Amino acid sequence: MHLKVLDHPLVAHKLTHLRNVKTDSPTFRALVDELVTLLAYEATRGVRVTPVRITTPVAETEGVELADPKPLVVPILRAGLGMLGGMTRLMPTAEVGFVGMIRDEQTLQPFTYAERLPQDLSGRQCFVLDPMLATGGSLGGCVRFLADRKADDVTCVCLLAAPEGIERFRMLVDELQISTTLVVAAVDERLNELGYIVPGLGDAGDRLYGVVD
Secondary structure, eight states, rough: OOOOOEEEEEEEHHHHHHTTTTTTTHHHHHHHHHHHHHHHHTTTOOOOOEEEEOOOOOOOOOOOOSSOOOOOEEEEEEEGGGGHHHHHHSSSSSOEEEEEEEETTTOEEEEEEEEEHHHHHTTTTEEEEOOSSEEEEHHHHHHHHHHHHTOOOOOOOOEEOOHHHHHHHHHHHHHSSEEEEEEEEEEEEEOOOOEEEEEOOHHHHHHHHHHHH
């Protein structure tokens, strides 16, 4: 697993406002959208392209376009949906699948409750979106789910990660022996006893969409 932590003043600026408890949901959603576009720029650095011949208003020239099969963007429901716009804005021809995963708050173990993905992901580059890498179980479980469908190149994009989550995620994906990259805006201090990232930004899903009982 290859870890990339973005070191950029705009990323730090937007992340500071995301962390602020006074930031309301509409502003939070807009900031996530902007921040994910910055993360997506780095996350797609290795996206596969193929040469193409085009004609400009002046002359013919060589360019590139996204190779087939098209990349697959996979937000983890529900919080990952808040990252989808920022990713597809940069890569609008990508296809989109969904995985619904939830963490048992007692055991902190993830389980899948819904999915909408191709049955065969052979040759597809997959980009998984999940705002918080806390315990690492949900993100690791999603990558395993994709690997079971023959995905062999997965890039995960997160806003924040805890050191404990990174290490567990590394352990889970290294067992799969597939190419895996983790792109994050920042690595925070630790997890607390409830499995939340410290200092973090709270529950990303609740801050994006409000509290659902």
